[in-house]
Amino acid sequence: xxxxxxxxxxxxxxxxxxxxxxxxxxxxxxxxxxxxxxxxxxxxxxxxxxxxxxxxxxxxxxxxxxxxxxxxxxxxxxxxxxxxxxxxxxxxxxxxxxxxxxxxxxxxxxxxxxxxxxxxxxxxxxxxxxxxxxxxxxxxxxxxxxxxxxxxxxxxxxxxxxxxxxxxxxxxxxxxxxxxxxxxxxxxxxxxxxxxxxxxxxxxxxxxxxxxxxxxxxxxxxxxxxxxxxxxxxxxxxxxxxxxxxxxxxxxxxxxxxxxxxxxxxxxxxxxxxxxxxxxxxxxxxxxxxxxxxxxxxxxxxxxxxxxxxxxxxxxxxxxxxxxxxxxxxxxxxxxxxxxxxxxxxxxxxxxxxxxxx
Numbered sequence: 001x002x003x004x005x006x007x008x009x010x011x012x013x014x015x016x017x018x019x020x021x022x023x024x025x026x027x028x029x030x031x032x033x034x035x036x037x038x039x040x041x042x043x044x045x046x047x048x049x050x051x052x053x054x055x056x057x058x059x060x061x062x063x064x065x066x067x068x069x070x071x072x073x074x075x076x077x078x079x080x081x082x083x084x085x086x087x088x089x090x091x092x093x094x095x096x097x098x099x100x101x102x103x104x105x106x107x108x109x110x111x112x113x114x115x116x117x118x119x120x121x122x123x124x125x126x127x128x129x130x131x132x133x134x135x136x137x138x139x140x141x142x143x144x145x146x147x148x149x150x151x152x153x154x155x156x157x158x159x160x161x162x163x164x165x166x167x168x169x170x171x172x173x174x175x176x177x178x179x180x181x182x183x184x185x186x187x188x189x190x191x192x193x194x195x196x197x198x199x200x201x202x203x204x205x206x207x208x209x210x211x212x213x214x215x216x217x218x219x220x221x222x223x224x225x226x227x228x229x230x231x232x233x234x235x236x237x238x239x240x241x242x243x244x245x246x247x248x249x250x251x252x253x254x255x256x257x258x259x260x261x262x263x264x265x266x267x268x269x270x271x272x273x274x275x276x277x278x279x280x281x282x283x284x285x286x287x288x289x290x291x292x293x294x295x296x297x298x299x300x301x302x303x304x305x306x307x308x309x310x311x312x313x314x315x316x317x318x319x320x321x322x323x324x325x326x327x328x329x330x331x332x333x334x335x336x337x338x339x340x341x342x343x344x345x346x347x348x349x350x351x352x353x354x355x356x357x358x
Contacts, residue, residue, distance in 0.1 A: 022214065022234050026241035029089040033242040037081035037249025044077045045253065045260050053119050053263075070258060073115045075266020077253075078246045079108060085242035094235040095150060096280060099143055100273060101239075106139030107185055107272030111264035126264065133182070136272065140181035143276060144174050152231040158282050160289070160354045163226055180284050181275040187294035188271030190301055190321050195258035196251055197323060197337050201293040201344035202270050203247040208290050208348040209274070210240035212281040215355070225355050228282040236280055243273070256334045286354060292347035293340050297321040 018024045048071035083101070090097045113135065114126035126132075147153055155173035159165040169176055192198035215221045217234020250266075253259045262270075271294070278287040288295050304320035317325040326336045 022237050025089040026237045029085045029238045030241040030245035033081040033085040033245030034249045037246050038252055041253045045071055072261040072263040073265050074260035075262040078250050078266055081246040081249055082242045086239050090238040091235050096233050096236050100236055103143045103276040104269050104273045108265050108269035110135035111268035114264040136182045136185055140178040144177045156228055158228050160286050177279045181272050184275030185268045185271035187298045189267040191294050191297040192267040194323050194333055194337050195256035196254050199247050199251050199254055200341040203244050204344045204348050205274055205290050206240050206243040209277045210237050212283045213237050216281045233280050286351050290348055290351040293344045
């Protein structure tokens with residue numbers, strides 16, 4: 001909106017020429033989302049308390065019983081900061097911006113449905129796993145179908161570390177990309193178990209993919225780095241900036257001890273959007289490295305459940321997801337969170353290094 005109002009004046013006033021730069025608008029989208037979330041945060045938290053949107057803790061997670069009643073559905077705060085920032089600073093004629101917003105809002109709607117069910121039932125179990133998965137598949141399928149019909153987008157898959165390996169998946173790209181979105185959404189959801197544990201790595205991942213997206217949308221940089229170019233997709237860097245700002249603003253209130261939890265409305269929307277941004281940047285496989293913390297958390301659940309069934313009741317971890325295992329070993333919650341943040345930063349740096357290690 002600001003872009004469309006001020007950029008046309010660039011021909012008359014040179015000061016407004018900066019609005020044509022994606023980097024400039026990305027920084028200000030970040031700052032706008034951060035300010036909105038910090039200012040709105042206290043009011044949103046009070047509003048959630050008034051609506052009795054409170055977290056219900058599973059009885060087996062004894063170390064978290066003190067968190068019973070903490071306001072949840074804080075993902076609404078993230079959306080309230082992110083969406084206006086994107087609409088203000090992004091080029092709204094860009095189709096990739098609208099597709100990314102579709103994914104964010106769509107996955108958020110599925111999460112809201114789950115959270116609302118938990119609040120109404122006053123328990124930690126919301127809609128059925130089957131219903132949740134169906135909602136995620138529908139949103140992801142719609143977004144990916146619309147994406148592959150864009151003339152500038154290809155179904156070629158980039159393989160990290162291999163410069164000349166670019167298989168074209170054709171129609172098989174649709175189920176593959178849908179799987180990326182759904183897996184990322186559920187991985188962030190599983191990680192969201194400690195104060196600030198999910199939003200920290202999410203912010204790091206969004207910042208990392210801002211660089212990947214910008215490179216993919218810039219023909220000169222894409223050619224130099226030998227990555228698949230996607231003309232026009234660089235505008236999504238503005239979305240990434242807003243995502244980082246909204247995430248940092250939410251972390252202001254979600255940091256230990258948390259004043260609010262993001263709920264599924266936050267974790268599902270953020271995870272699905274992160275997966276979609278990876279697809280847009282043609283860095284689908286590198287997502288596993290950038291979001292390594294989310295991968296470890298998900299694998300811990302898969303291994304725990306699989307081994308429990310195969311061994312007749314034995315466990316690999318004291319409790320899954322992985323962060324609960326470390327809690328039960330006596331490591332303070334704040335230390336677990338910070339260590340996971342450090343791992344996230346290191347893996348993001350490793351992922352960025354793959355741009356040259358090809």
